[in-house]
Amino acid sequence: MEVTELLPLFQFFKKYNPLSTDGEKNIAAISSINTFKKNTDLQPIGHTCKTIYFLNKGIARIYYFKDGIDITENFYFENSIIARVESLFTGKPSLKAIQILEDAEIVGINSNQLFKLYDSFPEIERLFRKIFEAAYVETVHRIEGIQFHTAEERYKALLQEAPDVLMRIPLKYVASYLGITQVSLSRIRGLK
Amino acid sequence: MEVTELLPLFQFFKKYNPLSTDGEKNIAAISSINTFKKNTDLQPIGHTCKTIYFLNKGIARIYYFKDGIDITENFYFENSIIARVESLFTGKPSLKAIQILEDAEIVGINSNQLFKLYDSFPEIERLFRKIFEAAYVETVHRIEGIQFHTAEERYKALLQEAPDVLMRIPLKYVASYLGITQVSLSRIRGLK
């Protein structure tokens, strides 16, 4: 693809590590844009993650099944990177899927080719290092949010930090993200 | 320090990204070794994390206070890296402390100097990228372990995956790591 077709992506990159023109071109060369309809999965569960996604438009979630129950790991909105890191970084098959919750336009970056670029472009390796460091920090905070808070507190925190999630996403998906059943979430919301 | 004084550290590094002799020398130059007594803190809560630690010997934990309650974020044993990433990667003060649980010998690597080395040694940047990618993946798995499991299941999983934790660490610290009170953990242990 051309760099000019990926402006939101490169805008996003600037927040972490601005790239040289050459760096941008090389990333553009291994990227593609696709659109996806609501309720479709980007990839089936069980496949190894070989693409890093960037959400131009739409909403998505990563989910998996635990004992047959659908569990949401995380939600993603416009201008964010989506990757199943437990597969991307280990090369093992992912037991998770990325599902589109609102019609989406998504940039896909081939990860094998990206990792090859790391060798000739330290700036690209640094960029993704910083992106994933930030994601790591978020995950650490997520654990703090879970530990020792009641479901009601977690719900209220989400309401404050990311009201979008509660406005735009089916509650059944939010419940498992909060670590409770859908019925409990409904009850908590009813409390007032 | 000399490279020869840091063999366990460089052995550990080899699992992620083997370094050139020059790379090792440069890391050795910004490292130091110290011993710490049981129950001491490496750094007070509130200071910004400027050191990445490697545990040659001993046991440690990262902990913080939430609503006045001591919560264990994680445990660390011999041959592991310890860092409060939410401070290291953001430059913000850390609300967490590293406490020594068994007399320890610890390598400290100055993080500002390390980050400078990244510029001239891509191999070093890559090494730490991989180390923290692996830690990130572990953290993601940790969340899966918390979500939708009872305290008893979490306890039994820990017993299986890391019996060392339960054998060598005071239960009061383990309880908060599992997300329950110390009294509940004691009851769960008593069950069978």
Next chain:
DNA sequence: CTATTCATTTATCATATGATAAATAATCAC
């Protein structure tokens, strides 16, 4: 060694959340 502090267990009671079922409400296919 003794006393003091600290860690762990045990017991009781209160409560938040799960499980299940059923009633509404909203969405979707045709």
Next chain:
DNA sequence: GTGATTATTTATCATATGATAAATGAATAG
């Protein structure tokens, strides 16, 4: 638009865990 599917709420009951208190056991200082 209508019916069928899917999502959400409401209700009831069961249970795991928290809060508190007290008893026992272990570690530590002097």
